Amino acid sequence: MTYGYWNKILKVDLSNQHIGVDEPGDIFYRRYFGGAGVVAYYLLKELPRGVDAFGPDNVLVFAPGVLTGQPLGGAGRNCVGTKSPLTGGAAKSEVGGFWGAELKRAGYDAIVITGRSEHPVYLWIHDGEVEIRDASHLWGQNTKETQEMIRSELGDRLIRVAQVGPGGENRVRFACVINDLKEAAGRGGTGAVMGSKNLKAIAVRGHQTPEAADPVKVREMGKWLAANYEKLALAMHEYGTGVALQGSTLTGNLPTRNFRDGYFAAAEQISAETVKETIGVGMEGCYACPIRCKKVVKVDDPYNVDPAYGGPEYETLASFGSNCGISDLKAVAMANQLCNAYSLDTISAGGTMAFAMECFENGLLTLEDTEGLELRFGNAPAMLKMLEMIARRRGLGDVLAEGSRIAARRIGLDADRYSLQVKGVEFGMHEPRLKRGLGLGYAVAAVGADHGTGFHDTMAEQRVGEGLKTLGILEPMRADDLSYRKVGVFARVHQLAIARDCLVMCTFLPWNAQQLVDMTVAVTGWKTSLWELMLLGERVITMNRALNVREGLTADDDRLPERFFTGTTEGALSNKPMNREEVERAKHAYYRLMGWDPETGVPTPEKLGELAIEWVEEALPSR
Amino acid sequence: MRVTAKLYGDLRRRLPKGEESITLVLPVGAAVGDFGRAIGFEDGEVWKVSIDGQLVEEDHALRDGDTVLFFPPIEGGSEP
Numbered sequence: 001m002t003y004g005y006w007n008k009i010l011k012v013d014l015s016n017q018h019i020g021v022d023e024p025g026d027i028f029y030r031r032y033f034g035g036a037g038v039v040a041y042y043l044l045k046e047l048p049r050g051v052d053a054f055g056p057d058n059v060l061v062f063a064p065g066v067l068t069g070q071p072l073g074g075a076g077r078n079c080v081g082t083k084s085p086l087t088g089g090a091a092k093s094e095v096g097g098f099w100g101a102e103l104k105r106a107g108y109d110a111i112v113i114t115g116r117s118e119h120p121v122y123l124w125i126h127d128g129e130v131e132i133r134d135a136s137h138l139w140g141q142n143t144k145e146t147q148e149m150i151r152s153e154l155g156d157r158l159i160r161v162a163q164v165g166p167g168g169e170n171r172v173r174f175a176c177v178i179n180d181l182k183e184a185a186g187r188g189g190t191g192a193v194m195g196s197k198n199l200k201a202i203a204v205r206g207h208q209t210p211e212a213a214d215p216v217k218v219r220e221m222g223k224w225l226a227a228n229y230e231k232l233a234l235a236m237h238e239y240g241t242g243v244a245l246q247g248s249t250l251t252g253n254l255p256t257r258n259f260r261d262g263y264f265a266a267a268e269q270i271s272a273e274t275v276k277e278t279i280g281v282g283m284e285g286c287y288a289c290p291i292r293c294k295k296v297v298k299v300d301d302p303y304n305v306d307p308a309y310g311g312p313e314y315e316t317l318a319s320f321g322s323n324c325g326i327s328d329l330k331a332v333a334m335a336n337q338l339c340n341a342y343s344l345d346t347i348s349a350g351g352t353m354a355f356a357m358e359c360f361e362n363g364l365l366t367l368e369d370t371e372g373l374e375l376r377f378g379n380a381p382a383m384l385k386m387l388e389m390i391a392r393r394r395g396l397g398d399v400l401a402e403g404s405r406i407a408a409r410r411i412g413l414d415a416d417r418y419s420l421q422v423k424g425v426e427f428g429m430h431e432p433r434l435k436r437g438l439g440l441g442y443a444v445a446a447v448g449a450d451h452g453t454g455f456h457d458t459m460a461e462q463r464v465g466e467g468l469k470t471l472g473i474l475e476p477m478r479a480d481d482l483s484y485r486k487v488g489v490f491a492r493v494h495q496l497a498i499a500r501d502c503l504v505m506c507t508f509l510p511w512n513a514q515q516l517v518d519m520t521v522a523v524t525g526w527k528t529s530l531w532e533l534m535l536l537g538e539r540v541i542t543m544n545r546a547l548n549v550r551e552g553l554t555a556d557d558d559r560l561p562e563r564f565f566t567g568t569t570e571g572a573l574s575n576k577p578m579n580r581e582e583v584e585r586a587k588h589a590y591y592r593l594m595g596w597d598p599e600t601g602v603p604t605p606e607k608l609g610e611l612a613i614e615w616v617e618e619a620l621p622s623r
Numbered sequence: 624m625r626v627t628a629k630l631y632g633d634l635r636r637r638l639p640k641g642e643e644s645i646t647l648v649l650p651v652g653a654a655v656g657d658f659g660r661a662i663g664f665e666d667g668e669v670w671k672v673s674i675d676g677q678l679v680e681e682d683h684a685l686r687d688g689d690t691v692l693f694f695p696p697i698e699g700g701s702e703p
Contacts, residue, residue: 058680165627199690233701235632244631247694248676273631437701456699463667467703476667498701507700 003213004066005029006525010108014197015056015115019130022112026191029109030526031612033536034065035218035504038110039092040083042618046114049550053085053189054171054196056116057622061163062177062202065210065504068103069098069287070208071222072227074506076101076287080162080185082193085173086348086403086424088240089548093554094501095162095293096286097180104159106206113197122163124154127208132341134202142164142341144308150203159205167197167342167391172401174348174426178340180364182294182310183286186345187425188447189403193430213525221519225509228292232510233291240283240293241508242272242314242347243522245322253431253458253574255323257377260421260460262431262568266327270317279333281307293508302333305386312336312346313494314556315451318429319350321397323600324357335382348403349390351426353383355404356396358418364411369396396615422449423557430456432564433573436482437490440586443558445494447545452507455490455495457481465514469553470530471496495537499508502536503603539611545596548563550619558587624651624687632695638667639661649685658683659689669689672698 009022032041037411039061051057064078078100084091096422103111105126120135134561138146147161160180168175168191175191176184185191212218213460245267256264268274272295279299285292285506295311310319320326320335339346359365359373367374369448371389374380389397399407404426408543420427425448432439434457441454457479462469464476471492475484496513505516517530548557568572590597595607608614627646630638631633638645647661655672659681672679673692 031624081645233633234636237696238635244694244697246692247631248697250673251671251697301652426633428699430697451699454699456671456697457697458697459702461696465702471703494702497700510701514701550666 001102002026002029002210003525004070004210005034005109006210007108009107010111010125012111012113012130013115013133014113014117014121014199017132019132024059029066031539033502034068034109035063035079035094036081036092036498036501038063038535038541040081040090040540040547042112043081043083043090044543044616046112046549047083050552053081053083053088053193056081056197057114058196059192060113060190060193060197061110063504064100064109065502066584067503067505067519069101070212070218070523071288072218072519073222073225073289073291074509075510075591076289077504077506078103079501079504080190082186082188082190083551084425084447085171086405086554087448087553089423089551089553090544092447092544093176093185093187093190094504095177095179095183095185095451097160097183098287098504099160099162099179100504101287102204102206103164104206105205105209107448108209112200117198120200122150122199122203122351124203126205126566137610139169140198142166142183142344143342144306147181150201154203156205159203160202161203163201163343164191164194165341165343168192170391170401171195172344172390172393172395173403173406174352175343176342176345181308182340182343184340186347187450190491198365202542207606212523214522217522218519219333221522222288229291229510233508236293237291239272239276240295240311240313242312242317245317247270248321250572251434252568252571252576253428253434255318255429256326257433258323258358258418259427259431260358260568261564261570262573263571264322267322269327270313270321270329270332272317274329275311278329281303282311289506289509289511299330299333299334303330304331305330305337307561309337309340315429316346316350319347320353320383320509323350323354323429324383326380326383327378328380328469331380331384334385338384338387338391338536340595344391347428348385349427351420352390352400352404352407353386355407355418355420356386356400357413359415362418364413364415365396371395385594417562420561420563422560423553425449428452431573432560433456433568433578433591434479436578437482437486437566439583440487440490440590441484441494443560443583443587444590446541446548453494453501454483455493470513482586487586488593491590491593492534495534495541497537498540499533500535502535502540535611539613542607542611543613544602545601545615546619548617549621551601555599556586558601624645624647624685624686626658626687626689627689628662628674628693634664634693634695637664638703649682653685654689655679655683655685658685659693669693670694687691
């Protein structure tokens with residue numbers, strides 16, 4: 001008897017319309033758990049070396065975890081992974097809403113998609129049944145129309161849809177997969193790959209969740225969160241992400257004008273508090289979550305922002321707001337809607353926009369290039385028009401749709417100095433000159449400049465919470481510290497974060513590390529431990545590293561842009577550049593801590609053996 | 624002297640439900656830290672404090688009519 005999973009992984013080859021099922025067995029689940037672990041496994045196993053990310057041989061994986069579908073806040077999510085068209089290496093991104101839980105209810109632990117359909121299709125998965133259906137009539141539609149048409153033609157309003165809009169169809173390299181119209185598996189270009197496979201959507205509906213080993217304990221934990229969230233996550237409940245941006249900008253954390261300026265005087269105008277006071281019309285939640293941190297906004301003039309598309313998260317408030325020099329909250333909400341309708345990652349879209357604005361201001365792009373748009377920092381109407389052009393790949397939008405790294409090469413001259421990305425993925429909206437441990441994470445994360453699995457140094461600058469103490473982190477450290485001790489702190493926090501992504505548990509839920517263990521025991525019946533979760537995180541980090549090595553990425557790709565080695569033009573970080581040698585030293589120290597080759601960052605056979613993934617050795621260069 | 628504080632993020636749990644700010648009457652010469660202790664903040668609960676758009680320290684002397692902004696640590700997700 002298994003608990004928490006079905007032992008069924010759906011395999012769909014779109015080239016020949018073949019549908020199959022893997023039953024990988026108990027050891028597989030305990031070794032990889034689900035989510036990011038299952039993604040890493042199938043990418044390494046089934047992705048041929050060196051394939052084009054947009055070729056039919058690329059693999060696209062949708063994976064909830066063993067907790068998904070249980071009545072626990074944060075347990076409705078899934079991971080989406082593929083070979084990234086931005087990095088050429090591993091992409092993985094987690095997404096909320098209801099779809100992940102519904103896939104489990106429909107009878108599958110994950111979906112592995114290969115091949116490419118000759119014409120647009122969507123998958124319809126319901127109570128174990130799988131159909132590949134024509135989607136010609138859906139192609140070109142925005143996400144809202146697509147969801148409505150699918151629900152209507154299948155006759156069920158409770159169907160959940162993961163899908164791409166025109167951005168994914170047009171292979172905008174930072175296109176994402178959208179769940180439930182407003183949740184994004186944002187990073188790395190998963191939606192562009194889905195579009196390249198002519199796969200418009202995956203509709204799911206089911207009626208049975210895998211049984212938990214101790215359902216009473218699971219329900220108890222769910223009730224505990226419902227009873228305590230006001231004490232533990234009050235601001236998230238009331239406002240969602242993006243509060244207190246005035247404080248954030250005073251410390252320099254709020255990226256401003258392409259990470260150039262360091263202070264945004266209009267921070268309050270784009271904060272979550274202002275969202276609530278002005279355009280907010282309520283809050284919504286994801287599957288089984290009492291916190292309900294998802295903003296809902298409505299704007300009637302000068303733009304029509306539809307509450308169905310949700311509201312901007314912090315990352316979006318900053319990426320289209322301060323980082324584009326824009327204080328017009330309605331325009332930021334409109335940009336958020338366009339990204340959700342077209343399936344674009346708001347972080348990379350905003351980052352690429354800010355890149356283009358700085359190019360324009362420095363004469364690298366002209367009015368002729370922009371078709372008359374004054375694409376300057378702060379010009380909200382121009383930003384919105386260019387966003388449309390990106391999604392449609394029209395004019396300069398076709399260049400920017402490649403992401404800022406490739407766009408910089410196309411534009412030429414010294415445009416690359418304005419491209420703020422690692423491995424081709426634009427930065428999360430957290431300043432590495434302030435948070436130096438996070439800066440290391442941006443550099444070494446397999447998926448590019450990821451803020452979601454790093455260590456946010458500021459959380460432990462004055463006091464250390466009980467959760468960090470369970471990882472052996474006992475004393476506060478300065479945010480700008482990048483000593484060996486900080487490298488260790490990042491390494492441990494990153495391991496736990498990736499383990500959390502294997503459970504696909506929401507990072508914003510106030511479950512501590514021990515509670516993650518307790519809920520895993522209650523759901524699966526495994527007598528697991530925090531030690532085993534940490535080992536899981538280390539295993540999956542190493543697998544993604546190995547995939548990147550196999551696909552040609554090197555230690556040289558673990559590099560921060562030059563901008564961060566100078567201060568901001570104003571504000572608290574104006575005289576706080578990062579130190580290049582210090583970052584390099586920390587990077588190689590991290591490799592050593594991970595049991596990788598200290599110079600090249602290639603995982604060693606000893607480490608692969610310790611992690612029980614000797615088979616990954618095949619992926620690595622011969623020694 | 625009368626000093627008003629605005630609390631952000633989870634610090635707001637120190638306020639009566641639905642309130643955005645709190646005003647206290649403090650003796651002349653009181654500092655930011657005195658206001659914090661009067662509200663009942665624990666050590667390390669507040670990360671940064673600002674008055675008139677500038678970051679200030681705990682020993683910064685308050686003036687009559689000041690509005691003090693108290694900010695919690697910036698996170699990027701919940702703590703492990």
